[in-house]
Amino acid sequence: MPVISSEAAEESREFYGLLGFEEVMNHGWIVTMASPSTPAAQVSFMTSDKTAPVNPDMSVEVDDVDAAYAAVRDSGAEIVHPLQDEEWGVRRFFVRDPNGRVVNVLSHR
Structure with missing residues (x-):
């Protein structure tokens, strides 16, 4: 799963939502989104x-x-x-x- 360093959590959430991904984890400093049809297809973005x-x-x-x-x-x-x-x-x-x-x-x- 790729992990993208990002200071744009909300924008990233919206962008990957456009691709059909849904938030499955959010600890504030890291957010993971997954495909509902293929849950192993995931992407995370984190501040630090x-x-x-x-x-x-x-x-x-x-x-x-x-x-x-x-x-x-x-x-x-x-x-x-x-x-x-x-x-x-x-x-x-x-x-x-x-x-x-x-x-x-x-x-x-």
Whole structure:
């Protein structure tokens, strides 16, 4: 799922609404919209991440975030934000991919 850094939350909500997306999450600093017919098709926009030092470029949900963290760490990839439980119900970490993009890797608890 792409994550767009944005200071235009209301405008973004309206724009993606024109494309048929509906708001499925809003924490004030991040809004996620999804297609009602294909709920896995999502886009998020955020002002700044609540607990991480940078905004991710995308999010990838995995079945086992602890196993993904171990594999990525062992590969030598740069961990940008450590593995941790977040108050909004996810366990996540950020890693930099080979293209320099920051990926939020998460599992819902």
